[in-house]
Amino acid sequence: MFKIKHVLLLSFTIIALTIAGCKSQFEKIRLSNDVAKKYQEAMRLYNKKNYSKALILFEDLSQKYRGRAEAEELNYYYALTLFKLRDYTTARYQFKSFADSYPTSKYAEECRYMSAYCYYLDSPRPSLDQENTYKAIDALQLFINFYPKSERAVEAAKYIGILRTKLEDKAYANAKMYYEIGGNGGEASNYRAAVIALKNAQIDYPDIKYSEEMDLLMIKSQYAFAKNSIEERQEDRFTEAITYANEFAEAHPESKYLKEANALKKDSESGIESAKRFIAERLANYEKYKSQLTKEAKRDSSAINTIKTPNR
Template sequence: MNDAGIDLPAKLNTLGRASSVALRAALIVCMITLAGCSSFGNIFGEKDKPEEPDVPAGELYNQALFLMQEGKLRQAVKRFDEVDKQHPYTEWARKALIMSAFSNYRLGRYDDCIESAKRYLSLYPSSKDAAYAQYMIGQSYFKQIPDVTRDQESTQRALDAMQLVIDRYPDSEYVDDAQKDILVARDQLAGKEMQIGRYYLERKEYAAAINRFKIVVQEYANTRQVEEALYRLTAAYYAMGIVPEAQTAAAVLGHNFPDSPWYKDAYKLLQEGGVSPQENKGSWISKAFSLVTG
C-alpha cells in the first residue's frame, strides 16, 4: 500500500463549519488508495483491538479519516491517536494529532481537544496548522463558558487563547472569528462584574458595588455592559451623597449613549434630586472614557 495517502483535509476554516465537500473528496481518494488493503475491511469489527505495531502510518491515518466520515468519531480518535503512538514525530503523526483534536471537538470532549491541540503546538509550533490548533483551544474553552452567576475561569481562558490566535498568527484565516469571540468573552466577564455589583448595590454596600462597576468602565468600556455600569455608578454615588461623581457618571453616559434607556433613568434620578448631569473632567469616570474615545 502506498503511504502517500492523503493530506489533512483542507480548509477546516471554522469548527462546526468544516468543508464537507473537501473532506468528502479527500475520503474518496482515501477509499481508492485503500482498495485491496485487508485491514481496511476489519476496522469496524476491531474497534477495541490494539493496532499491530507494523501497521503503516498512512493506512492507520486513512482508516481514521474513513471512520470520521462515517460518523464513527470515537473510533476515529482511537485510530488517529494510534498513529501518534506507533509512528511518533512523523508527518503522519503530525496530521493525525490535529485531526484527533478536531474529532474530539466534534464529540464535545473539549478537554481532550485542548490536550491534543496543546501537544500539537508544543511539537509543531511553526506548522501551517498551528493557528488552527490554537483556534481550537480557544473554541474549546469558549464552548465551556458558563452563565454569569458562576465562575468565569473558562471565559478568561477562552479570551486569552483567542488573543494568542491574533498575536501569534495575525495573517491567519481565524483572526476575524477570534476577534468576534473575544468581544463575546469580554462582555461575559463584564456581565459577571455587573452581577456582583448589583448584588452589593441591593444590599446598600455602595463602596463594594462601585468597585465592581468601576472595573466595567475601566476595563470593559467597549462592551454592552458599560451603559448599565454608568447608570449604577450614578445611583451608587448619589445614594452615598457624592453628587458630583453621580452627575459625572450620568453626563458621560448621556454624552456617549444619548439614546440609552439607562441614560433616561440616570437623568430622571438626578432630576428628582434637583440636579442634572454635569461632567467633571477631573473625575476618574471622565478620564476612563477619554482614554477609550480619545
C-alpha cells in the same frame, strides 16, 4: 402465530450476530499489530463520523507512531476527533501540542486557532467563574499576534468581542447583586461594595454598554449607603451621591434616567439637612442634659454644706 414468532426470533438473532460480527471485526483490528491497517480503519471511521471508535484507534496509534513521519497527520486527526466528540479540554491541549511540535506544518495555523477556539467554546455563562473566558481571550489574541493577516484572525477578533461582552455582563451583574443584597435586608456595606464594583468595572471596561445603567446604579447605591449610615457619617456620604448625580447629568444629558438621577440628588440634599438637624438637636439635648446635671450637682453640694454647718 408460532411461525411469526419463529421468524421474528430468527431476525433478531441474525441482527445480533451481525452486530457481534461488526464488533469483533473492530476488536480484531484494534488488537492487531498492523498499524497501517489500523490507521486506515481509524480514518475510515472518522470519515464515517464514527468518532468514538476512531478515537480508540487514534489513541492507540499515537503511541505507536511516536517519532515517525506519519505522526504529524495522525496527531492532527486525533485532535480533530476529540473536538468532534466535544471534549474541548483535551482537544485544545492536543491542538496546542500539535502547533508547538510542528510549527511549520500546513496544519499549524489551524491547530493554534482551534486550540484558542476550544477555550472559547468552554467559556461558561456570565453567572459562573470566568477563568476560561480570560484564557480564551489571551489565546485568541495570541493567535492574532502570530497570524495577523490570516482570515481566521478576523474570526478570532469577533470571538474576543463576544467574550468581552460576557465579562461586561458579569461585572454589571456582580455590582447589581451587591445592591440587591443590601436592599434585601443585607448590611449597608453591601451598597458601598456595589459602588466600588461599579467603579472597577468602568475602569476595566471604559466602553461598557451598560454605562448609563451603571452610573445611575452608582448614585442609587451611594444614596442607599448614606441613608443606612449613622447620622454623623451621612453628610459626607450624601455629598458623594450628589457628586455622582452631577457627573451623571454631565455625561448623559439626554438620558432617560436623568429625572431619576435628579430626584436622588434632591433626596440626598434633603438627607444632608435632615442629618444636620438630627445632630444639632442631639447636641442641644446633650447640652441641656449636661446643664441639668451641673444644676443637680450644685444643688446636691449646697445641701451637703447645709448639713455640715447647721444653723445655731
